[in-house]
Amino acid sequence: MTRLVALNSEHHRELRIDTGKIERQGANLRMVPVMPGEFLKLAIDYPIVLTKNAETGQFVCVALFGFADGENLYWQDGRWDSLYTPLNIARQPFFVGSGDDGQPMVCVDAHSPCACSEGAGERLFDEDGKATAYLQKIQGMLAQLLDGEKQSAEFVQQLQQLELIIPMHLEVTFADGKAQRVEGLYTVDEKKLQALAGEPLQQLHVSGDLARIHTMLTSLGHIYALIERRNRREATAAA
Numbered sequence: 001m002t003r004l005v006a007l008n009s010e011h012h013r014e015l016r017i018d019t020g021k022i023e024r025q026g027a028n029l030r031m032v033p034v035m036p037g038e039f040l041k042l043a044i045d046y047p048i049v050l051t052k053n054a055e056t057g058q059f060v061c062v063a064l065f066g067f068a069d070g071e072n073l074y075w076q077d078g079r080w081d082s083l084y085t086p087l088n089i090a091r092q093p094f095f096v097g098s099g100d101d102g103q104p105m106v107c108v109d110a111h112s113p114c115a116c117s118e119g120a121g122e123r124l125f126d127e128d129g130k131a132t133a134y135l136q137k138i139q140g141m142l143a144q145l146l147d148g149e150k151q152s153a154e155f156v157q158q159l160q161q162l163e164l165i166i167p168m169h170l171e172v173t174f175a176d177g178k179a180q181r182v183e184g185l186y187t188v189d190e191k192k193l194q195a196l197a198g199e200p201l202q203q204l205h206v207s208g209d210l211a212r213i214h215t216m217l218t219s220l221g222h223i224y225a226l227i228e229r230r231n232r233r234e235a236t237a238a239a
Contacts, residue, residue: 004095004107009129012108016121017093017134021114023080026089028070031062034086035148036155036212043219045074045082047226050156050165050186059156059165059186061216066226067172067182073229087148091141104146106139158209162200164188170223175231187220188213 005011026032031051034042042048046063053060063086065072074082080089093112099105108115122134131139159165166189170182193213196204204210 002112003110004097005110006097006099007094007106007108007124009125009131013125013129014117015108015124016116016119017124018114018116018119018121022092023075023085023089024078025092025112025114026065026080026086027072027075029072029089030066030069031064032086032088033060033152034063034088035145036061036151036208037144037148038084038087039212039215039219041084042086043215043222044084045222046086046219047222048216048219049168050159051184052186059160061152061156064185064223064226067180067230071230073226073233076229076233087141087145091138091145094138094142096142096146104142106142154207155209155212158204158207159188159213162192162196162204164192164213172223172227174227174234176234188217190217 031049034048039048042063046065049062049064050059051062052058065074074080093109093114095107095109096104097107123132124135126132156165165186168182168185168187170185171179172182173179201210204213
């Protein structure tokens with residue numbers, strides 16, 4: 001069970017992070033929220049799509065890892081098999097919290113298997129209680145995620161205003177003949193996008209959202225690579 005606590009240089013002076021266990025935290029994730037600033041790196045390996053937050057009903061950008069709940073086809077042989085690991089995986093076990101004054105602060109999951117108080121691992125604070133280079137790197141990631149949440153919300157709002165979001169009708173057939181319909185995913189309506197002109201199109205271009213949209217659409221080609229990953233996994237299991 002996750003237990004978030006505010007990171008403190010006194011209480012967590014000896015805390016270490018086993019970086020070898022970080023990516024394992026995403027081993028059973030079918031998708032993860034991603035930020036517009038990551039799109040170009042993500043598009044090398046992952047399909048980037050939209051889904052709805054189960055609690056708020058709001059659209060959110062995600063990288064798709066698999067077709068079934070709990071299926072991550074990028075987790076292979078105990079390691080993450082891709083060129084880029086999404087920020088929401090790489091920043092584990094750290095999160096952005098909010099202090100009494102409303103200001104963001106770094107929190108850590110005290111129950112995370114990545115966290116340890118002895119043995120090998122990256123220290124967060126030196127003997128003087130100052131942030132180590134590793135912690136500074138994590139703080140940078142969290143800052144990117146915090147800024148990215150705002151950018152992502154603005155990006156989605158732009159898509160909604162232009163009525164560009166449509167459901168994906170995704171039904172895949174695997175090498176063993178099994179078919180699976182994948183529900184709850186959305187993408188950009190290419191026909192409506194191509195029909196845009198004048199100020200709306202200029203606005204997308206100036207904001208950088210037009211390039212992000214094209215990156216998302218291009219990334220959908222990785223769905224075929226996901227199918228192949230699933231076929232290889234099933235073949236290995238059968239053997």
